[in-house]
Amino acid sequence: MNILVIGSGGREHAIIWKLKQSNNIEKIFCIPGNGGISKIAECIDRNILDFKYISEFVIKNKIDITIVGPELPLSEGIVDYFKEKNLNIFGPDKKSSQLESSKIFAKRFMSKYNIPTASFEVFDNYEEAKKYLQSPISNLQSFVIKADGLASGKGVFVCDSKKDAEDAVKKVLVDKMFGTAGEKIIIEEKLTGQEASLMALCDGKTILPLIPSQDHKRIFDDDKGPNTGGMGAYAPARILDESTAKKIIFDNFLRGIKEESLNFKGVIYAGIMLTDKGISVLEFNVRFGDPETQVVFPLLKTDLAELVSAVVDGKLNNYKIDWGKGSCISVVLSAGGYPGKYEKGKEIFGLDSIDDAIVFHAGTKFENGGYLTSGGRVLSVSAVDSTLKGAISKVYKNVEKINFEGMHFRRDIAAKGLFHE
Ligand code: AMP
Numbered sequence: 001m002n003i004l005v006i007g008s009g010g011r012e013h014a015i016i017w018k019l020k021q022s023n024n025i026e027k028i029f030c031i032p033g034n035g036g037i038s039k040i041a042e043c044i045d046r047n048i049l050d051f052k053y054i055s056e057f058v059i060k061n062k063i064d065i066t067i068v069g070p071e072l073p074l075s076e077g078i079v080d081y082f083k084e085k086n087l088n089i090f091g092p093d094k095k096s097s098q099l100e101s102s103k104i105f106a107k108r109f110m111s112k113y114n115i116p117t118a119s120f121e122v123f124d125n126y127e128e129a130k131k132y133l134q135s136p137i138s139n140l141q142s143f144v145i146k147a148d149g150l151a152s153g154k155g156v157f158v159c160d161s162k163k164d165a166e167d168a169v170k171k172v173l174v175d176k177m178f179g180t181a182g183e184k185i186i187i188e189e190k191l192t193g194q195e196a197s198l199m200a201l202c203d204g205k206t207i208l209p210l211i212p213s214q215d216h217k218r219i220f221d222d223d224k225g226p227n228t229g230g231m232g233a234y235a236p237a238r239i240l241d242e243s244t245a246k247k248i249i250f251d252n253f254l255r256g257i258k259e260e261s262l263n264f265k266g267v268i269y270a271g272i273m274l275t276d277k278g279i280s281v282l283e284f285n286v287r288f289g290d291p292e293t294q295v296v297f298p299l300l301k302t303d304l305a306e307l308v309s310a311v312v313d314g315k316l317n318n319y320k321i322d323w324g325k326g327s328c329i330s331v332v333l334s335a336g337g338y339p340g341k342y343e344k345g346k347e348i349f350g351l352d353s354i355d356d357a358i359v360f361h362a363g364t365k366f367e368n369g370g371y372l373t374s375g376g377r378v379l380s381v382s383a384v385d386s387t388l389k390g391a392i393s394k395v396y397k398n399v400e401k402i403n404f405e406g407m408h409f410r411r412d413i414a415a416k417g418l419f420h421e
């Protein structure tokens with residue numbers, strides 16, 4: 001089987017790393033890929049929204065399945081484009097992708113199908129939103145303001161006063177800081193609790209959850225500083241009870257996509273908050289998480305190429321997923337200044353001395369025999385051990401061997417998980 005993976009992050013490196021272990025694979029291509037991926041797959045430097053080029057490339061290279069990593073090509077309709085041309089693709093179509101690309105669509109879907117989520121109201125008018133914030137609504141003081149559309153993870157404001165909430169509403173609806181992605185907003189009740197991520201494979205009829213994981217979204221230790229794409233993760237996250245989560249999230253999700261006639265063949269990712277009242281879904285993503293994939297796949301024993309084919313062919317009901325014992329942790333090494341402004345082109349040292357860990361590349365390129373930084377999140381170092389404590393120690397020993405100018409990483413990844421060992 002020949003496979004094309006679309007994307008350029010640590011997530012795509014982990015997908016390809018796992019596919020390489022399959023006996024069924026002949027060739028793997030990646031558009032556009034990165035420095036590390038170029039060592040294990042053929043990378044083609046093209047725009048991931050150039051569907052015409054990509055589909056022609058797929059036909060020319062006899063690619064059996066295309067796997068879409070990031071959300072943007074999905075929300076722009078790559079799956080619909082491929083379907084018209086009768087090409088196999090792993091990912092939901094444009095309409096279903098609204099579960100990630102429109103927070104309003106996702107919240108209404110959750111409410112309609114009894115998936116627990118924070119209470120919310122929708123607004124497209126600043127004055128009305130302000131009036132709502134000033135009204136004595138359930139005595140709330142804390143709110144979360146969310147731009148409806150995709151905003152590269154920056155469209156959510158967690159506000160601890162009405163004044164902050166009003167400022168956030170103004171930034172989105174009046175100053176239009178997210179352009180059309182912020183034409184509508186959600187004002188949501190602020191919840192408190194630990195967060196966890198649960199991804200599941202779905203072929204439209206059957207849903208198979210992967211193991212739960214926990215991301216660390218803030219840039220600094222102790223969950224301080226601004227939100228990032230994710231600074232590290234570990235799995236399994238024992239804080240989440242999978243069978244309860246499956247019942248109240250994914251069984252209802254499956255009922256919803258059937259009733260709404262949504263064509264969903266791919267991954268559904270639930271961002272969950274564990275509140276004192278139980279599980280609440282903060283968001284859906286319609287793709288693998290990053291860095292969650294870098295901790296889930298090193299523990300996956302089942303052949304990934306087979307699972308992906310089963311999703312595309314609608315045969316997931318024939319499968320059970322097997323997992324290795326132990327824990328996996330991944331620490332993201334980021335460029336100095338990320339998630340704000342950062343520099344690129346810094347030489348990366350120490351990659352040859354890695355021992356008993358996996359380095360997944362994200363923002364790197366290979367040039368003149370060496371690796372240079374080319375993005376905000378540069379590398380994800382993953383390690384597996386029979387205990388979480390052992391995995392933490394293994395990963396940090398390896399992280400210390402890597403170096404590039406400005407390198408930053410969190411030193412407390414997975415510390416939360418030690419309470420549950
Ligand atoms: P989202 O993109 O909806 O997952 O939001 C990004 C982040 O904002 C989440 O990972 C949470 O940390 C935070 N967040 C989102 N919704 C809420 C909420 N209702 N209450 C508290 N925090 C939230």
Ligand code: GLY
Binds near residue numbers: 290291
């Ligand atoms: N790690 C969060 C995400 O993939 O959206």
